[in-house]
Amino acid sequence: MLLLDYIYSNMIEFFRKFLCQSNKNNEYLPPWKLRKYVGGSENFERLGNIYLEHFKAIGNLKLHETVLDVGCGSGRMALPLTKYLSGSARYEGFDVDKKCVRWCTENITVRYPNFHFQHVDILNKHFNPKGKIMPENFTFPYESDTFDFIFLTSVFTHMLPRDMERYFSEISRVLKKGGRCFITYFIINQESLACIRQEKSIFKFVYRGGGYYSTSRYAPEKALAYDETYIRTLYNRYGLTIKEPIYFAKWSGRETGIRGQDVILAIK
Secondary structure, three states: OHHHHHHHHHHHHHHHHOOEOOOOOOOOOOOOHHHHHHHOOOHHHHHHHHHHHHHHHHHOOOOOOOEEOOOOOOOOEEEEEEEEOOOOEEEEEEEOOOOHHHHHHHHHOOOOOEEEEEEOOOOOOOOOOOOOHHHHHHHOOOOOEEEEEEOOOOHHHOOOHHHHHHHHHHHHEEEEEEEEEEEEEEEEEHHHHHHHHHHOOOOOOOOOOOOOOEEOOOOOOOOEEEEHHHHHHHHHHHOOOOOOOOEEOOOOOOOOHHHHHHHHEEEE
């Protein structure tokens, strides 16, 4: 009987840790399944902390600013931001995954009332195939000239050109004059293309579409890369000035670069 009790108690503890893991600060992380949704459960904390450092060093993010997280997922960026932003700051995030938004609301907003999350039912063939809102028609649920700092991490790497252009328009609309947007990409230029052809890249962007490269012929939104020239054109079109240089990452196999994806910071 004692053996059965021991086995049962250990099973309960295993599933508790599996469903809601805690980090070194003894704060609970999203369940494994929700962490996996945003690029791998084992990298969840590490990438969040890496990008927070990028926000500060590249984006000059200040403690008191109004921040928009486009594609907030299960809080990979929101969680480290709770330790950086002050109580007078305002964080807004939205995502297509209802379960992720619910977890963030129930576990982050209750502790940090200046952090708010919204579910938006936008169609994405890879992440939300039953979505009712076409992305090229989506309007961000915020007033114009609201945010000091907007960031998109691994969002445009899953969006087709016309959808991405709509988001550019909305970013420009809700960003304050002088505000900054921090966006990550897989950018194709001569250097990254050469690395891909030499099979140095961790991503095989071998399928060409209308203005993009993809790793999948039938589900291009799984991973998308764009020509640097095209991306620069979009910033000009929507009144955003790139703050040079572009921060290229090592994903393509280049020898030097930042960790993660390529980063562009721009100012309205």
